[in-house]
Amino acid sequence: MANEGSAKVTDDREAYVIQPLPSKGGFLCLLFYNAILHMHSDYLYTCHAWFNDYTRSFHSLEPKLEKNIDLKLRHTARVCDNISRIAKSLHLGQEELALAEVLALLHDVGRFEQLKDYGSFDDRITTDHAALGLNVLSRAGILCSLPKNERRLVRRAIWLHNKYEIPETVSPRCLLFSRMIRDADKLDILGLIVEHFETRSKNPNPALDFGLENCPGHSHEAILDILEGRMVKIATLKNLNDMRLMYLSWVFDIYFPVTLYCIEERGYLKKLMASLPQDCEIVEAVDFIMDYLNRRGRIFI
Numbered sequence: 001m002a003n004e005g006s007a008k009v010t011d012d013r014e015a016y017v018i019q020p021l022p023s024k025g026g027f028l029c030l031l032f033y034n035a036i037l038h039m040h041s042d043y044l045y046t047c048h049a050w051f052n053d054y055t056r057s058f059h060s061l062e063p064k065l066e067k068n069i070d071l072k073l074r075h076t077a078r079v080c081d082n083i084s085r086i087a088k089s090l091h092l093g094q095e096e097l098a099l100a101e102v103l104a105l106l107h108d109v110g111r112f113e114q115l116k117d118y119g120s121f122d123d124r125i126t127t128d129h130a131a132l133g134l135n136v137l138s139r140a141g142i143l144c145s146l147p148k149n150e151r152r153l154v155r156r157a158i159w160l161h162n163k164y165e166i167p168e169t170v171s172p173r174c175l176l177f178s179r180m181i182r183d184a185d186k187l188d189i190l191g192l193i194v195e196h197f198e199t200r201s202k203n204p205n206p207a208l209d210f211g212l213e214n215c216p217g218h219s220h221e222a223i224l225d226i227l228e229g230r231m232v233k234i235a236t237l238k239n240l241n242d243m244r245l246m247y248l249s250w251v252f253d254i255y256f257p258v259t260l261y262c263i264e265e266r267g268y269l270k271k272l273m274a275s276l277p278q279d280c281e282i283v284e285a286v287d288f289i290m291d292y293l294n295r296r297g298r299i300f301i
């Protein structure tokens with residue numbers, strides 16, 4: 001049986017356990033524990049102040065750039081909301097919730113330099129925006145006031161937020177936070193992309209098209225990835241249909257039931273599916289995704 005001070009995450013796929021308070025020397029330990037609690041919520045406040053100050057300098061009079069700076073600011077705010085919803089679904093404590101929000105706030109901080117320097121979100125032709133973000137955070141020293149373990153956790157989860165997969169070697173706690181940020185991020189990007197595809201003819205945004213053409217056809221490799229239950233790799237994208245297939249395939253990486261519920265509730269997959277041509281291979285891939293969702297307990301789209 002767990003110690004009284006411990007709090008186990010209820011999702012039984014997680015081995016993550018919040019460390020219990022020591023039973024002796026309780027008062028001093030409690031003071032220390034409370035200091036950490038307050039530090040996290042105060043630290044979140046400090047991070048917001050730094051983030052607002054840092055990103056203010058990127059606003060531009062150039063409308064296309066300003067539109068995408070604003071897009072990333074709004075994305076960051078929604079990813080904070082998403083991660084909070086995910087963390088609450090796992091019944092994480094206040095300090096873990098605050099740390100998750102710090103992670104969400106900082107996860108895409110590299111996007112601002114990327115946009116300013118390259119005018120693109122495409123990591124393939126610019127620089128990995130997670131690496132850019134970690135450089136920004138190192139220069140700013142904003143993570144220095146965190147305990148070493150927390151600092152390493154935040155840095156590692158930022159690095160992993162945009163990678164194809166999480167290595168098996170990460171610690172259970174890093175795995176938890178990496179999964180949370182990846183889910184929170186993908187949930188918002190799916191909404192953003194669905195809106196983009198619905199409005200791109202009237203309101204084009206080349207930064208979201210990654211230089212791909214909206215032409216007929218699709219890549220066979222994208223279909224194969226889906227039929228193997230894998231995310232479509234960005235390197236295989238040849239046109240916007242491939243990109244639509246890639247975003248659909250993100251469901252294979254979604255981990256938490258609450259994220260899947262939100263994706264479904266907002267109709268993102270249905271809208272993406274409707275925007276694809278009804279070609280035999282695509283129908284087969286879409287059927288595979290539907291079967292996968294059914295196996296995960298999804299009851300409607």
Ligand SMILES: [Fe+2]
Nearest residue numbers: 107108161162
């Ligand atoms: Fe990102």
